[in-house]
Amino acid sequence: QVQLVESGGGLVQAGGSLRLSCAASGGTFSRHTMGWFRGTPGKERELVARIRWSGDATKYLDSVKGRFTITRDNAKNTVYLQMNSLKPEDTAVYYCAAQTANNDYGYLPTHYPYWGQGAQVTVSS
Numbered sequence: 588q589v590q591l592v593e594s595g596g597g598l599v600q601a602g603g604s605l606r607l608s609c610a611a612s613g614g615t616f617s618r619h620t621m622g623w624f625r626g627t628p629g630k631e632r633e634l635v636a637r638i639r640w641s642g643d644a645t646k647y648l649d650s651v652k653g654r655f656t657i658t659r660d661n662a663k664n665t666v667y668l669q670m671n672s673l674k675p676e677d678t679a680v681y682y683c684a685a686q687t688a689n690n691d692y693g694y695l696p697t698h699y700p701y702w703g704q705g706a707q708v709t710v711s712s
Contacts, residue, residue: 589614589701591683596706599673607668607706609683614701616664618688622699623657623668625679625708632682634694636668640686646694651677673710681707 595607609624622637636647636657656669660693666683684699692698 589685591701591703593683593703593706596708598709599676600711603673604671605708607681607705609666611664615688617661620686620691621659622668622683622684624682627679632696639691675710675712677706678710681708
């Protein structure tokens with residue numbers, strides 16, 4: 588059973604930066620495609636970024652391209668989301684999530700059975 592714990596959220600002014608971290612346990616980390624989602628009250632979670640289990644290919648939500656970077660460190664069982672040039676509309680709870688081993692299914696939350704507890708990111712104007 589995969590367990591995920593996020594850290595690194597907080598309050599930042601527009602134009603600033605934050606780095607989220609997600610520590611994984613209970614699985615073979617290098618075999619899991621990892622994603623970062625974000626959600627706001629009353630809205631469905633959206634996929635912000637994902638990194639494939641094999642080859643480290645990455646994909647991003649259009650609105651964060653060029654500003655956010657997802658990386659992984661398999662030796663540390665950790666995935667990161669570096670967020671630069673933050674905007675107020677980036678304010679959300681950010682969730683780390685994992686697909687099942689050796690898969691890369693898609694962008695829907697249902698493709699990710701393993702979830703962290705969420706980290707609040709608030710960007711002030």
